[in-house]
Amino acid sequence: MAAVAVLLAAPVVRAAGKTLKIGFAQTGAESAWRTANSESMKSEAAKRGIDLKFSDGQGKQENQIRAVRSFITQGVDAIVIAPIVETGWDPVLREARRAKIPVILTDRTIQTSDDSLYACFIGSDFYEEGRMAADWLAKRAGGKGSIVELQGTPGSAPANERRKAFADGLAKYPGLKIIDSQSGNFERSGGKQVMEAFLKKHGKAIAIVYAHNDDMALGAAQAIEEAGLKPGKDIIMVSIDAIKEAVAAVAAGRLNCTVECNPLFGPKVFDTAKKILAGEKVPKKMYNKDELFDDTNAAKVLPTRQY
Ligand code: GYE
Numbered sequence: 001m002a003a004v005a006v007l008l009a010a011p012v013v014r015a016a017g018k019t020l021k022i023g024f025a026q027t028g029a030e031s032a033w034r035t036a037n038s039e040s041m042k043s044e045a046a047k048r049g050i051d052l053k054f055s056d057g058q059g060k061q062e063n064q065i066r067a068v069r070s071f072i073t074q075g076v077d078a079i080v081i082a083p084i085v086e087t088g089w090d091p092v093l094r095e096a097r098r099a100k101i102p103v104i105l106t107d108r109t110i111q112t113s114d115d116s117l118y119a120c121f122i123g124s125d126f127y128e129e130g131r132m133a134a135d136w137l138a139k140r141a142g143g144k145g146s147i148v149e150l151q152g153t154p155g156s157a158p159a160n161e162r163r164k165a166f167a168d169g170l171a172k173y174p175g176l177k178i179i180d181s182q183s184g185n186f187e188r189s190g191g192k193q194v195m196e197a198f199l200k201k202h203g204k205a206i207a208i209v210y211a212h213n214d215d216m217a218l219g220a221a222q223a224i225e226e227a228g229l230k231p232g233k234d235i236i237m238v239s240i241d242a243i244k245e246a247v248a249a250v251a252a253g254r255l256n257c258t259v260e261c262n263p264l265f266g267p268k269v270f271d272t273a274k275k276i277l278a279g280e281k282v283p284k285k286m287y288n289k290d291e292l293f294d295d296t297n298a299a300k301v302l303p304t305r306q307y
Contacts, residue, residue: 020078021051022273023071027084027108028059030153030186031215032243036307037082037107037263044266059153059185061085065092072099078273082107085155093117102276106269108157115284119276122268122286124261126161129240132259132292133162133210134169137176137238140256140294144175145207145236148198150191150220151183152212158261159183162212162240179205184216191216195223211239214246214258221254232256242293244305250298258298260290263307 022045026038038054045052053076055067061084071079072095079101083089089110094117096103102119109121137147149166152159163181170176180198184190191211198206209224209231211217217239221231231237232254239246242260249255265288275282293301 019049019051020273020277021053021074021076022078022080022270023053023055023067023074023076024080025055025057025064025067025071025082027057027064027082029056030059031188031213031241032245033213033215033241033261033263033307034186036243037265040264040266041080041269042266044270048270050270057084059084061088068092068096072096072101075099076101077277079103080106080269080273083110083157084108084153086111086157086160087155090114090117102273104269104273104276106265107263110157120272120282120284120286122265122272123288124290125287126158126261127165129158129259129261129290130162130165131169132290133238133240133257134166136257136259136292136294137208137210137236138170138173141176141208141236143173146177146179146202146205147208147210148195148202148206149178149181150194150209150211150216151181152186152216154183156186158240159186159212166210176208178210184211184219186213186215188215188219191219192223193219195220196226199223199227206235208236208238211237213261214239214241214243214255217255217258218246218249221249242291242305243307244302247293247298247302247305250293250295251302253295257292257294259292262288262290 057064105118105121107123182194184194224231237255238257240259242258246258
């Protein structure tokens with residue numbers, strides 16, 4: 001009896017009597033954020049009995065495009081893409097449309113001449129994240145200081161938006177200047193390498209590090225320590241994602257601020273796919289709500305952080 005109840009309770013989504021088949025073209029595995037995002041998608045699919053075809057794009061758009069084409073050939077019910085860069089998606093999206101397969105964009109947005117090529121977008125507002133980081137910094141630094149910026153993957157929506165919003169946010173503080181800006185590709189090793197080069201070039205002139213994600217900030221913190229300085233004290237550290245390790249570093253005073261970018265939207269993606277396949281209308285853009293953690297709240301939220 002108990003076994004039967006368990007079987008009945010397990011939710012299995014079916015399309016026309018079959019198990020739902022969904023293809024997911026992930027960017028790669030560049031950061032702790034990405035690991036948490038992939039895990040959210042995989043575990044939620046397993047929980048719902050969805051057959052998830054997961055493809056790791058290994059940081060290359062061409063791999064993602066190849067994966068989408070293979071999902072079309074396999075006749076999946078829906079396709080989910082986390083687009084590594086913003087441009088170059090129209091041709092493959094048209095192929096999906098011809099095959100009548102709906103496409104959900106998650107995490108990152110795209111630039112397209114035709115918004116009807118995808119059903120909807122689910123993710124965070126990267127511009128808002130960059131703006132929150134700039135506002136926090138202006139207050140904390142008292143409106144002055146030399147900043148080095150660690151950018152995310154070139155051409156990606158989060159790198160473009162976080163960069164623009166931060167620069168826009170600082171425009172009213174002429175004393176806060178970005179003296180150098182380079183890509184560390186959203187990777188810890190990239191953040192460390194670029195920071196080493198910045199320290200060699202600018203030395204003690206650097207007062208602030210703005211990193212487009214926590215992994216790069218943590219890599220930079222290591223480079224700063226190896227140069228004999230204290231990240232979080234000698235240099236103000238602000239970044240984005242709020243992975244657990246970064247929130248812990250903020251609580252410990254090694255980083256100063258991390259703006260949340262929640263990666264745990266597997267449930268929302270599959271709820272939405274189900275609605276689209278049932279012919280229901282869904283909002284074109286769905287944004288997650290993100291918070292900011294600094295020395296006023298990091299220690300308190302740490303035990304409940306889920307990623
Ligand atoms: O901030 C970074 C990841 O697209 C929001 O990609 C995502 C970004 C995230 O590698 O850590």
